[in-house]
Amino acid sequence: MQRFPESVIREMTRVAALHHAVNLAQGFPDFEPPAEVRAAAQRAIDRGGNQYSITWGAPELREAIARKAKSFNGIDADPEKNLVVTCGATEGMMAAMLALVDPGDEVVVFEPFYENYGPDAIVSGATPRHVRLPWPDWRLDAEALKAAFTPRTKALILNTPNNPTGKVFSRDELRLIADLCADHDVVAVTDEIYEHMVYDGGRHLSLATVGDMAERTVTINGLSKTYAATGWRVGWAIAPPAIATALRRAHDFLTVCAPHALQLAGVVALSLPPAYYAELLRTYQAKRDRFVAALKAAGLDCRPPGGTYYVMVDFSRFPFDDDRAFAMHLVERCGIATVPGSSFYERAADGRHQVRFVFCKQEPTLDDAIGRLGRLRDG
Ligand SMILES: Cc1ncc(COP(=O)(O)O)c(C=O)c1O
CATH class of the missing domain: 3.90.1150.10 (Aspartate Aminotransferase, domain 1)
Known part of the structure; x- marks a missing residue:
């Protein structure tokens, strides 16, 4: 450390x-x-929800996540097989890295980066390989990305919409990333926590919905940003079954479960109208x-x-x-x-x-x- x-x-x-x-x-x-989400948290504390939930998430919340992932992102997620509720996207990313990478592996990370990704990879024993998004447009350089893939590459971390640049990766950029991940047998871990903040008529696109990427993508999200609840520490990961199983184990050892009452309030948050x-x-x-x-x-x-x-x-x-x-x-x-x-x-x-x-x-x-x-x- x-x-x-x-x-x-x-x-x-x-x-x-x-x-x-x-x-x-x-x-x-x-x-x-939102007031109704806060009220739901208070109700959940008054009426149970104060003990551990199922390690990988309260069933009601996993169902609500699956419904929203289908309707907003176009992602098919089986609450029993593909979902892990974590203590924020932060834990989701760390658990994903622990689940996926071994010492000596490499993880592709775009730069400038959200400051947790490098440490997440390093703690898991991997080495981050940075790909620069240059000022001022942050456009992805295809050659730089190709050059970052080596025989040791195990995972790629993508954050779109992106902190700190505000960049929203285009469909073509996502397609390039998808092709490279498929060619090199690499798992993409995407942090989509800002998915509802895409401006000027743009639309958020989940990498998991590009080509066959669902089979090699971990999609991470959470309540923090969309519902102004950064202190609640409720996030989740959607992953193919084998990866979800590994992620559940890492998550169990890290934190057991996310705050149960706040998971229940999350059901109300995820059911808010358009x-x-x-x-x-x-x-x-x-x-x-x-x-x-x-x-x-x-x-x-x-x-x-x-x-x-x-x-x-x-x-x-x-x-x-x-x-x-x-x-x-x-x-x-x-x-x-x-x-x-x-x-x-x-x-x-x-x-x-x-x-x-x-x-x-x-x-x-x-x-x-x-x-x-x-x-x-x-x-
Ligand atoms: C890109 C990104 N991912 C994750 C997080 C943290 O998410 P959570 O509160 O769900 O752990 C942040 C917070 O700033 C962020 O900017």
Whole structure:
């Protein structure tokens, strides 16, 4: 564990508190889950749901997940054979890596990356092989991806819509990934936790539905982002039966089960009507438009993210040595906490002109942050 640094994101959250800064570092909403979902959690605590659930998930929740995976993603999941409920997508990814890879294997990871993927692979004994998505469009370079596959490649981790870039992988990109996984007998592990935040009329596409990928894909998701419940720690993985069995064992040893009462409340969350998702999307897209405009007005270079609630900016126009210096200036002088770009790259130097902002905040919080961004221009 000593080779892993402290999570920079959680560190920035601490520094934000110290400076009474608006925390635009860590990706959690500052508003509550829908009222009926909270009420369901309270009912579940009052009427049972306080002891262990079946290790791999309460049957009602697995059924609700299977229904939604079919209707929204077009994925066929048998609640008995394909599903594992975990403590968040975070545990789902770790359990998937423990289930799939052996020491000496390699795992393809896109860069910039969500900061858990490398450690997930390394803890499982594997070596991450990074494939760069270059600034500013984050377009996938087919040759770079092909070159990352070796005889040791066992798995590929895909996150679409993507944190930190906001990239939504296109159908052609997913097809290329699918072809390479099939050619090299590689399992894809996809983190689709931002699936309901795809802007500008785009549509989320699950890799498991591309060609024959269902037989070699683990699809990970959770309640955290779609229902503003990051503290509940309820996620899941959908996998072919043999992989699901291995994943269940890893999950059993790691955590036994996800919080039972909150799994039961998850049934209500997953049964919300389409209007809930339409409103979620409308609200986040409006936040994105407003916040990206404010970043540009403050002199920061960025592209509107195609999905998620993150935006990466390039601050080269400002005279700072590196991303840490800029992030510290932002928190100390402007009162805004961000995440230094270097935390999303293997080599710190590659992210030295970038920082990441989140915009999953209520309007008054965004108003405050936008006001504070003005201080950047004033020095
Ligand atoms: C890409 C990605 N995956 C997973 C997570 C964490 O998900 P969970 O709360 O379900 O563990 C995050 C949180 O920021 C994330 O950005």
